[in-house]
Amino acid sequence: MYYSPVPLLVLRADVPALMEVNGQPAGECLPDGHIALPLSDSGDYYIGLSPLSDAANARLYGITRKVGFKNGQIAVYPAPDVEVCAWPGGVFELLLRAGRLQRESTPHIPYRIDRIEPRFSGSVFALTLYYENGIRLCVEEGGETRGIYSLGDGETGSLNVKEVGNAQYVAVNVKSDSGERLILLDGAMETVFEAAAGTITIENGAVCCIDPCGTLLGHERRTVYARQGDGTFLAGPPETGFFTCPPRKSANSFERAVSFLEAVREGFEAEALSCLTDGLREGLRFSALRDFFGSFTEVRPPLSDKSGRFLGTVTKKTENRSAARLYEFTFAEDGRIDNITEQ
Secondary structure (H helix, E strand, O other): OOOOOOOEEEEEEOOOEEEEEOOEEEEEEOOOOOEEEEOOOOEEEEEEEEEOOOEOOEEEEOEEEEEEEEOOEEEEOOOOOEEEEEEOOOEEEEEEOOEEEEOOOOOOOOEEEEEEOOEEOOEEEEEEEEEOOOEEEEEEEOOEEEEEEEEEOOOEEEEEEEEEOOEEEEEEEEEEOOEEEEEEEOOOOOEEEEEEEOEEEEEOOEEEEEEEOOOOOOOEEEEEEEEOOOOOEEEOOOEEEOOOOOOOOOOOHHHHHHHHHHHHHHOOHHHHHHOEOHHHHOOOOHHHHHHHHOOOOEEEOOOOOOOOOEEEEEEEOOOOEEEEEEEEEEEOOOOOEEEEEEO
């Protein structure tokens, strides 16, 4: 079904755009769509992208990139800003990203976020967390400024005195669109611990950092940092589970197949085997299942097929080059997988 008698070029764009091939319009392409074109076994192609609108925070401009083929394979790869994925059967997928000129950000009037005046060993400090072209922290002692520190992007945060491992610290928490950042300051206002994660909490005298695993069901990875006797913090072994939200349920065959492959990739043995029928699971070792699929970084359907019958496992070769393997799934009446074959 997905094998082409001639090399096939699949074009994708990260923004609504008009695509061109060798100066000829190939059609409009949306971020969730694609354009497929047959190719000669050998030859050079100049692929152009012209954005049809600007982004909210950037002015977009068009790009043109060259890709060359020889004997049905890519001989000249495009520039590093184009992602290339080779699918079985001579299908080559190119993702082009529009050029971006960042707009000038709207200036914000500096404002205070939080302020505390903790006492450590007889000394009284004044700490002010405020926004001025990013988050900043001002540390004062005895009415004199000891330092002003830039804490990067973000617009909100908090200052608190927290007990961690039977010691008192100033906890500086900064929140941004990408997650949270925590800095612990000791009684001398020196940084003793710093971490960034999707969610950070202080529980049972330890720091818990939780990051999403990027799976369809919403798995999370939690790392607990415990204070040691010398004042340093030691990370425990990462745990995987659902710590900030309940697991999501697979809604259909497509999502069941995706969640199965993600469980194989992440090493979730019980979860992966539970997706299989009793007959397929009988006598099957999880190690054999992982050997069958090999290592991969991403799971997605070929082109626009989301039936769940076909899924590809994508492995990155370099930063912008990857290769896909294609599998066909069949399902029993209860929705579990009863057979898997590689195409």
